[in-house]
Amino acid sequence: MTLSEEDYIKAIYHLGKGDNVTVSTNAVAEQMETKPSSVTDMVKKLAEKGLVNYKPYKGVSLTEYGQKTALTLVRKHRLWEVFLVEKLDFSWDEVHDVAEQLEHIKSEKLIDSLDKHLGFPQVDPHGDPIPSKKGEFKKAIKKLLNEVPIGTSGICVGVKDSSPPFLKFLDKNKIALGDSILVLDKEEFDGSLHIQIKNNKIHISSQIATNLYLKITE
Amino acid sequence: MTLSEEDYIKAIYHLGKGDNVTVSTNAVAEQMETKPSSVTDMVKKLAEKGLVNYKPYKGVSLTEYGQKTALTLVRKHRLWEVFLVEKLDFSWDEVHDVAEQLEHIKSEKLIDSLDKHLGFPQVDPHGDPIPSKKGEFKKAIKKLLNEVPIGTSGICVGVKDSSPPFLKFLDKNKIALGDSILVLDKEEFDGSLHIQIKNNKIHISSQIATNLYLKITE
DNA sequence: ACAAATATTTAGTTTTGTCTAAAAATTAAT
DNA sequence: ATTAATTTTTAGACAAAACTAAATATTTGT
Structure with missing residues (x-):
C-alpha cells in the first residue's frame, strides 16, 4: 500500500462514519482536497487491488479487506495520538497533523x-475508540452532558455556546477539551449535575450541562 | 524536502563517514541501491536547492545547509532508535528499518x-552519538576492549572472533551486543580486565578483551 | 418526458523519481 | 601518448499520482 492509497482508504472510511456505505466520487474528492478525476483514477486502482467496490457513476464502498485496512489505519492514528498526548505532552489540538504522518509507518511490532x-x-484524546488489533471497536457518540444518564463517563469534546463568558467559566472551573468526565448524580429540581472531572468533584448548573458535549462509547 | 531527497542527503553524509568529503556518483548509487543515472538526476536537483556541491564528473559533497539537514536526520534516526529500544523493548537489531521510516516524520516539536x-x-543503542538540536556532536570510534585506557566507557558493538565457543562464553557471562561497558581496572601481569557491564562487575581475560569491540565517544 | 443542471469519467498533460541504452569524459595500462 | 577500461552523464521512456478540459451519465425541475 502506498501512502496515497492509504489516505484514500481512510477518507472513504471516514465519509461512511464507520458504517460501510457507498460514497460519491465528489465527496471523496472534497474530503481529500483533490479533484474528482483524480479520485476516479485512484478508485479504479483500489478496485483492482480488491480494497473497494466500484461501479462507474455509482460510487465507492470498502470491501471487507478495505475495511480491515481502514481500521488498522484508524488504530494506528489513535494510538499515536494517545502517545503524543500522554507521553510527549502534546495538547489536544496539536496531535492530528503528526499522527497523520505516524499512521503510515509500517511495522506490526511497532504498533503492538x-x-x-x-x-x-x-479511547484516543478526542474520546474516539481505538480499534483492537483484530479490528473490533465500539462506536462513539457525541451527546450534550445533560442528556446522558447518571453513571456515564466520557470525554469533553466541545461546546455549544462558545461565547467568551461561557469559555471563561470553563477556564475558571478547570474544564477543558479532552478532560474525562463522569456524571455522578443529578438534582431533580433544577437539573444541575454533580460530576467528576479529572479527579475533582464539582457541581454544575443545568445551563452549563446543556452547553457541553461529551463523547461516549457504549 | 521529499522523502527521496532526504535519503540521498543521508547517503552522501554516511559515505563521508561524518567528514564532509566529495563522494562519487557510483558510490552513492551503490549505497542507495539505485542506478548511477538516477543519482545524477537527483544530485542536480539537490544542487539547485543548495543542499550539495556538484560538478559533473567530479562528485558531490554536502553544502553547510546539506550537512545541517543530514545531522537533523541522523538526530531523528538515533532518537527514534533509543525510543524503540528503551520504551518499546525492541532489540538491538530490530530498530533500524523502523527508525528509517520514523526519521522522515516532520515535526520539530515532536523530536524535541x-x-x-x-x-x-x-548515544543511540549502537553507541553512536546523537547530534544536538544545533547539530553538534562528538565522533564515535570503535576500538578493541584491550586498547582503551582505564576509565573508558562505551558500548559493546561487535566481536572479532565469532566462533561458537567465544559466543557461548559471552552468553554465559551475560555479555551482549548493545551492553554498556566501563573499564574499571587492568591487571599488569596478564592484561586481564575488571569491567562493569550493566551494573555487574566481572573479570575477563586478555584473550576475551582482544576480541570485543567497544564503541566510544571522546 | 425533456431540457437544464450536476456529477462523473475519459483523454491528454505534468511532475517526481526511476530506468535503459548510448554518448561522453575520465582514468588506467601498455 | 594513445588505446582500453571505467565512470559518469545525457537522452528518451515509464509508472504513479496528480491536474485541466472535454465528453458522457445521471439527476432534477417543470
Whole structure:
C-alpha cells in the first residue's frame, strides 16, 4: 500500500462514519482536497487491488479487506495520538497533523509494542475508540452532558455556546477539551449535575450541562 | 524536502563517514541501491536547492545547509532508535528499518519532545552519538576492549572472533551486543580486565578483551 | 418526458523519481 | 601518448499520482 492509497482508504472510511456505505466520487474528492478525476483514477486502482467496490457513476464502498485496512489505519492514528498526548505532552489540538504522518509507518511490532507501552488504551484524546488489533471497536457518540444518564463517563469534546463568558467559566472551573468526565448524580429540581472531572468533584448548573458535549462509547 | 531527497542527503553524509568529503556518483548509487543515472538526476536537483556541491564528473559533497539537514536526520534516526529500544523493548537489531521510516516524520516539536521524554540521551543503542538540536556532536570510534585506557566507557558493538565457543562464553557471562561497558581496572601481569557491564562487575581475560569491540565517544 | 443542471469519467498533460541504452569524459595500462 | 577500461552523464521512456478540459451519465425541475 502506498501512502496515497492509504489516505484514500481512510477518507472513504471516514465519509461512511464507520458504517460501510457507498460514497460519491465528489465527496471523496472534497474530503481529500483533490479533484474528482483524480479520485476516479485512484478508485479504479483500489478496485483492482480488491480494497473497494466500484461501479462507474455509482460510487465507492470498502470491501471487507478495505475495511480491515481502514481500521488498522484508524488504530494506528489513535494510538499515536494517545502517545503524543500522554507521553510527549502534546495538547489536544496539536496531535492530528503528526499522527497523520505516524499512521503510515509500517511495522506490526511497532504498533503492538506501542499499544502495550500505552497500557492498551480504549479511547484516543478526542474520546474516539481505538480499534483492537483484530479490528473490533465500539462506536462513539457525541451527546450534550445533560442528556446522558447518571453513571456515564466520557470525554469533553466541545461546546455549544462558545461565547467568551461561557469559555471563561470553563477556564475558571478547570474544564477543558479532552478532560474525562463522569456524571455522578443529578438534582431533580433544577437539573444541575454533580460530576467528576479529572479527579475533582464539582457541581454544575443545568445551563452549563446543556452547553457541553461529551463523547461516549457504549 | 521529499522523502527521496532526504535519503540521498543521508547517503552522501554516511559515505563521508561524518567528514564532509566529495563522494562519487557510483558510490552513492551503490549505497542507495539505485542506478548511477538516477543519482545524477537527483544530485542536480539537490544542487539547485543548495543542499550539495556538484560538478559533473567530479562528485558531490554536502553544502553547510546539506550537512545541517543530514545531522537533523541522523538526530531523528538515533532518537527514534533509543525510543524503540528503551520504551518499546525492541532489540538491538530490530530498530533500524523502523527508525528509517520514523526519521522522515516532520515535526520539530515532536523530536524535541521525544528527546526530552528520553532524558536527552547522548548515544543511540549502537553507541553512536546523537547530534544536538544545533547539530553538534562528538565522533564515535570503535576500538578493541584491550586498547582503551582505564576509565573508558562505551558500548559493546561487535566481536572479532565469532566462533561458537567465544559466543557461548559471552552468553554465559551475560555479555551482549548493545551492553554498556566501563573499564574499571587492568591487571599488569596478564592484561586481564575488571569491567562493569550493566551494573555487574566481572573479570575477563586478555584473550576475551582482544576480541570485543567497544564503541566510544571522546 | 425533456431540457437544464450536476456529477462523473475519459483523454491528454505534468511532475517526481526511476530506468535503459548510448554518448561522453575520465582514468588506467601498455 | 594513445588505446582500453571505467565512470559518469545525457537522452528518451515509464509508472504513479496528480491536474485541466472535454465528453458522457445521471439527476432534477417543470
